[in-house]
Amino acid sequence: MSGWLAIAGLGPGDAALVTPEVSAALAEATDVVGYIPYVARVAEREGLRLHASDNRVEVDRAQHALRMCAEGKRVVVVSSGDPGVFAMAAAVFEAVEDGPEEWRDLDIRVLPGITAMLAAAAKAGAPLGHDFCAINLSDNLKPWALIEKRLRLAVEADFAMAFYNPRSKSRPEGFTRALEVLRAAAGDARPVIFARAVSRADESLRVVPLTYATPEMADMQTVVLVGSSTTRIIDRDGAPFVYTPRKVVA
Amino acid sequence: MSGWLAIAGLGPGDAALVTPEVSAALAEATDVVGYIPYVARVAEREGLRLHASDNRVEVDRAQHALRMCAEGKRVVVVSSGDPGVFAMAAAVFEAVEDGPEEWRDLDIRVLPGITAMLAAAAKAGAPLGHDFCAINLSDNLKPWALIEKRLRLAVEADFAMAFYNPRSKSRPEGFTRALEVLRAAAGDARPVIFARAVSRADESLRVVPLTYATPEMADMQTVVLVGSSTTRIIDRDGAPFVYTPRKVVA
Numbered sequence: 132m133s134g135w136l137a138i139a140g141l142g143p144g145d146a147a148l149v150t151p152e153v154s155a156a157l158a159e160a161t162d163v164v165g166y167i168p169y170v171a172r173v174a175e176r177e178g179l180r181l182h183a184s185d186n187r188v189e190v191d192r193a194q195h196a197l198r199m200c201a202e203g204k205r206v207v208v209v210s211s212g213d214p215g216v217f218a219m220a221a222a223v224f225e226a227v228e229d230g231p232e233e234w235r236d237l238d239i240r241v242l243p244g245i246t247a248m249l250a251a252a253a254k255a256g257a258p259l260g261h262d263f264c265a266i267n268l269s270d271n272l273k274p275w276a277l278i279e280k281r282l283r284l285a286v287e288a289d290f291a292m293a294f295y296n297p298r299s300k301s302r303p304e305g306f307t308r309a310l311e312v313l314r315a316a317a318g319d320a321r322p323v324i325f326a327r328a329v330s331r332a333d334e335s336l337r338v339v340p341l342t343y344a345t346p347e348m349a350d351m352q353t354v355v356l357v358g359s360s361t362t363r364i365i366d367r368d369g370a371p372f373v374y375t376p377r378k379v380v381a
Numbered sequence: 382m383s384g385w386l387a388i389a390g391l392g393p394g395d396a397a398l399v400t401p402e403v404s405a406a407l408a409e410a411t412d413v414v415g416y417i418p419y420v421a422r423v424a425e426r427e428g429l430r431l432h433a434s435d436n437r438v439e440v441d442r443a444q445h446a447l448r449m450c451a452e453g454k455r456v457v458v459v460s461s462g463d464p465g466v467f468a469m470a471a472a473v474f475e476a477v478e479d480g481p482e483e484w485r486d487l488d489i490r491v492l493p494g495i496t497a498m499l500a501a502a503a504k505a506g507a508p509l510g511h512d513f514c515a516i517n518l519s520d521n522l523k524p525w526a527l528i529e530k531r532l533r534l535a536v537e538a539d540f541a542m543a544f545y546n547p548r549s550k551s552r553p554e555g556f557t558r559a560l561e562v563l564r565a566a567a568g569d570a571r572p573v574i575f576a577r578a579v580s581r582a583d584e585s586l587r588v589v590p591l592t593y594a595t596p597e598m599a600d601m602q603t604v605v606l607v608g609s610s611t612t613r614i615i616d617r618d619g620a621p622f623v624y625t626p627r628k629v630v631a
Contacts, residue, residue, distance in 0.1 A: 147402035150495065155397065189627075215502045217627075221510030224624035228615050235617040241503035243495045245400065252465045253491035260471030262531060264514035264540060273629040277539075281512060284538040288531045290514060365478050367485040374474035377439075377467075379523040 136200040140213040140244015145330035164196045165209035193226035213246035217295045247354040248293035251326030256372035263291040286316035292357040297349040307346045324356040386450040390463040390494015395580035414446045415459035443476035463496035467545045497604040498543035501576030506622035513541040536566035542607040547599040557596045574606040
């Protein structure tokens with residue numbers, strides 16, 4: 132029995148952004164577990180079983196992976212981006228804490244990946260080049276009032292911001308409200324970056340001032356970055372560079 | 382003249398955490414520019430010139446890289462971690478904005494990497510599994526009062542936190558004060574992770590409650606993670622798992 136469980140980040144989409152560490156784990160795995168579109172990114176091969184499941188069953192998926200690991204299998208749970216940022220790692224540890232005592236002694240490793248906000252920031256320039264925060268805008272797992280509170284405090288702290296899961300079909304109104312809260316707290320000027328499907332064939336990047344940002348510019352494939360009060364835009368032919376200087380003058 | 386400039390993240394140290402995209406850029410480069418220990422991580426080969434420079438000359442280094450790019454060279458500026466997180470990308474764009482107009486039209490790309498906080502979080506479990514912020518604790522480029530304000534607001538927002546550059550020989554007192562501010566705002570209980578030299582041969586990871594955290598536990602090789610009010614510790618043989626659940630109950 133030498134099973135292990137690796138919770139691995141596949142990055143934003145491009146195979147050139149998958150770390151060799153993750154590729155090595157996939158090459159040694161007996162079983163891969165994850166949400167359907169992420170498992171679809173893993174090459175099939177003999178001796179590898181792919182277990183794709185729908186979204187919103189994260190804890191079931193985690194328990195399944197832990198059971199297989201306990202049986203001696205070499206299991207990779209795949210997430211897009213980084214598994215520790217609004218992805219499967221927390222779900223697996225929730226399952227460990229609530230599960231049988233012996234799961235605590237399993238060989239569980241988290242393999243980091245390029246998370247969406249960093250891939251998006253790289254495409255735009257360096258908008259997260261100074262202090263910043265990352266907020267999941269989905270209110271599936273927390274009250275909406277807490278999201279609004281965090282948005283207001285993030286503006287007060289003058290963080291640049293990255294928003295994951297900004298908008299879905301089942302909750303179209305949240306992001307509308309988030310933009311209203313931001314405009315009320317931060318004014319109209321600061322740049323907003325809508326980065327969709329970064330590093331994939333259908334990648335798109337759009338930079339607009341907050342006043343022109345509309346809810347329809349985001350969907351679940353989009354990560355949204357909002358500059359701080361010091362974020363700069365460098366105009367040029369083609370897409371501008373957006374960056375937040377390292378220095379803040381007193 | 383087909384010069385280009387890639388600002389590339391080498392990840393925290395282990396070659397298995399360097400993306401294939403970054404390796405490909407290094408394989409095509411004529412010149413590599415960066416801080417001495419990061420340039421030392423690039424393999425020498427014929428046709429590649431290494432330009433290592435001391436710390437605190439980021440803008441000089443950026444200008445040098447931009448000049449070489451304008452001359453038609455294929456230049457990689459290397460950072461550890463991710464270049465967009467408290468690293469060289471913002472410095473390059475500062476130099477572009479302040480430099481000659483023609484620099485704006487250079488072929489400049491940012492190649493993301495595994496940033497220290499995500500490598501550290503992966504080693505510990507999933508402490509950044511819910512909303513979080515990243516703060517550079519150095520007051521070289523911003524007033525200390527702003528750092529304290531951000532710490533207080535981050536506690537009020539109940540973010541998990543990642544601190545870069547927590548402590549250096551030239552400013553030993555800042556981190557002492559940061560721990561005081563955190564204890565006053567957040568109480569004594571929440572877990573603090575001191576992650577030093579993650580993924581390197583001398584890696585160390587230490588998890589202590591805030592009340593037992595001391596300034597000497599950090600140096601410039603350390604990234605410090607602080608849990609939110611909901612962060613959990615799973616005790617086990619060996620190092621505990623630390624994770625922040627996805628769910629917050631109203």
